[in-house]
Amino acid sequence: YPEVMEKDFRLQADVAVARNRVVARAYEEGQLPKMLRLDHDMADGRGTLVDIRMLDTLWFPHFARSIQPYLDAGVRLVWHCDGNLMEMVPRLLESGISGFQGFQYEYGMDYPQICRMRTREGEPLIIEAGVSVTTTLPFGTVEQVREEVRWLVEEGPDVGLFLAMSSSACPGIPWENLDAALEGMAYYREHGRD
Secondary structure, three states, X not given: OHHHHHHHHHHHHHHHHHHHHHHHHHHHHOOOOOEEEEOOOOEEOOEEOOOHHHXXXXXHHHHHHHHHHHHHOOOEXXXXXXXXXXXXXXXXXXXXXXXXXXXXXXXXXXXXXXXXXXXXXXXXXXXXXXXXXXXXXXXXXXXXXXXXXXXXXXXXXXXXXXXXXXXXXXXXXXXXXXXXXXXHHHHHHHHOOO
């Protein structure tokens, strides 16, 4: 029932526009940092959970409308990436997203390609990246963790890179791997790219 789905997305966007106007005003009046992370898991390792053509028709137009109050207020929006969102990345940028966070490289997220992309205004993306919390950090060696931190920096954008743990560092990660990731982040914070 695509017509029912479209109506649902339209009505949800109506509510989101009103809510987001209030939040955008709070950013202004509270003099808050103008950056917000949007957390919507819309993919798994195979790709989007819904056919991208359906999202193009039924969801993206309403999504773009719903985030416009943030964009009007100059709030930069960073999209949380779980799974393989490569098909969505250009569409999210066209909608006004300013960057991405929490990549799952092992599922096909092309980190170097994304880091070379730009916002729809032509600005560099905000990239918040870290060592894979589902593969390298829990199961890799200390050297693999160090190498992944180096790779993130070398392949990352010239400006706008934040090194961090994805959304979380899960229980069971070997301490030495966690230490290696934190040491790498501290090194690049102090020394930059070299």
